[in-house]
Amino acid sequence: xxxxxxxxxxxxxxxxxxxxxxxxxxxxxxxxxxxxxxxxxxxxxxxxxxxxxxxxxxxxxxxxxxxxxxxxxxxxxxxxxxxxxxxxxxxxxxxxxxxxxxxxxxxxxxxxxxxxxxxxxxxxxxxxxxxxxxxxxxxxxxxxxxxxxxxxxxxxxxxxxxxxxxxxxxxxxxxxxxxxxxxxxxxxxxxxxxxxxxxxxxxxxxxxxxxxxxxxxxxxxxxxxxxxxxxxxxxxxxxxxxxxxxxxxxxxxxxxxxxxxxxxxxxxxxxxxxxxxxxxxxxxxxxxxxxxxxxxxxxxxxxxx
Numbered sequence: 205x206x207x208x209x210x211x212x213x214x215x216x217x218x219x220x221x222x223x224x225x226x227x228x229x230x231x232x233x234x235x236x237x238x239x240x241x242x243x244x245x246x247x248x249x250x251x252x253x254x255x256x257x258x259x260x261x262x263x264x265x266x267x268x269x270x271x272x273x274x275x276x277x278x279x280x281x282x283x284x285x286x287x288x289x290x291x292x293x294x295x296x297x298x299x300x301x302x303x304x305x306x307x308x309x310x311x312x313x314x315x316x317x318x319x320x321x322x323x324x325x326x327x328x329x330x331x332x333x334x335x336x337x338x339x340x341x342x343x344x345x346x347x348x349x350x351x352x353x354x355x356x357x358x359x360x361x362x363x364x365x366x367x368x369x370x371x372x373x374x375x376x377x378x379x380x381x382x383x384x385x386x387x388x389x390x391x392x393x394x395x396x397x398x399x400x401x402x403x404x405x406x407x408x409x410x411x412x413x414x415x416x417x418x419x420x421x422x423x424x425x426x427x428x429x430x431x432x433x434x435x436x437x438x439x440x441x442x443x444x445x446x447x448x449x450x451x452x453x454x455x456x457x458x459x460x461x462x463x464x465x466x467x468x469x470x471x472x473x474x475x476x477x478x479x480x481x482x483x484x485x486x487x488x489x490x491x492x493x494x495x496x497x498x499x500x501x502x503x504x505x506x507x508x509x
Contacts, residue, residue, distance in 0.1 A: 337382030407482030448484035
């Protein structure tokens, strides 16, 4: 195996990062190790959860919690989120909208009245503008225009974050929500980067392990113009954050979301040590920058230090 380029995160005191997610558990499956690494480097990191995950499926509730989950899933998910935040060392804020659920069927049913994805954009943006002006992040991360994957709340989280990134900097917009603040950089998460999954597949094969991605990789290599994940947009990775030593934090944060995360499921398909040897980064696309930077990057705060 060729030697990987690992650039440690530099000391980050005085810098602030805001990660905007759709539901509790998204922060642990997308960027958790990166956030824990920046916290360890001295940065302030906050996660904003747009919804409470009230309409999530109960995928793995422990027997002793099953009645609690059915009686008060929203309350249990708040407890889980608090546990995950403590594992990662992050601050957390609920934005306050109601989960839209993931519609299934043909034709797809209508989304529930009043849910996050159906909010007027101006109304949905306001709480995030207030938070940006209060927390004053230098960097904001969220999903791309397809939501990372096409869940209506993920797509709405993208729209709201892009709009709030601009609106928070404009003194003419939402003047009642605090002093303007222009965050310097906006990134899209690349959790479903096909290159990462292909590399992990061959890493598993190289180490004599059965790859969970064999079928997807074979199909992609037979049709290189296709996508390993059909919903993935064509943004390139501009920024890789070395954070393998915090993969354990990511795993523990995921397991804190026990109603949503199966410990035998997708997120644990590759052993952590194998993952660290073959893909020791978390990946991002730089979408907007108000500071000069040089690509590729190994630091989300590049250009700000």
